[in-house]
Amino acid sequence: MAKIKIKGYKREDGVLVRSHFTKDKGKPGKTPEKDKWYEPGRETGWDKDEPQEKRIRMVISSENKNLSPHNRNLRAFRQMNSLANVTTDSETEKKARSDAEVFRRRL
Numbered sequence: 001m002a003k004i005k006i007k008g009y010k011r012e013d014g015v016l017v018r019s020h021f022t023k024d025k026g027k028p029g030k031t032p033e034k035d036k037w038y039e040p041g042r043e044t045g046w047d048k049d050e051p052q053e054k055r056i057r058m059v060i061s062s063e064n065k066n067l068s069p070h071n072r073n074l075r076a077f078r079q080m081n082s083l084a085n086v087t088t089d090s091e092t093e094k095k096a097r098s099d100a101e102v103f104r105r106r107l
Helices: 052-061 069-086 090-106
Strands: 003-006 020-023
Touching: 052 069, 052 090, 069 090
Parallel strands: none
Antiparallel strands: 003 020
């Protein structure tokens, strides 16, 4: 990633900000192509065509069995919430949000 130089300036409160380099974040609102794909980190077997009970069971069973029930539900909630946030399919989003809500209520 390229770096850009920020020129020194004086803030309104009188503090002098020295010149420095910062990471180029690109154009506002434009996500780089390499960052556009969702990587869940593990395979759960979640499928939008399955009934909700089975989807919930599959996601929770993919979690580490050594974790406490609270942490397993928290990780499952985060995974379903992130899937709902990145998907472009409205049916998948609705089902992932409802599954995330089930895990959130268990916390």
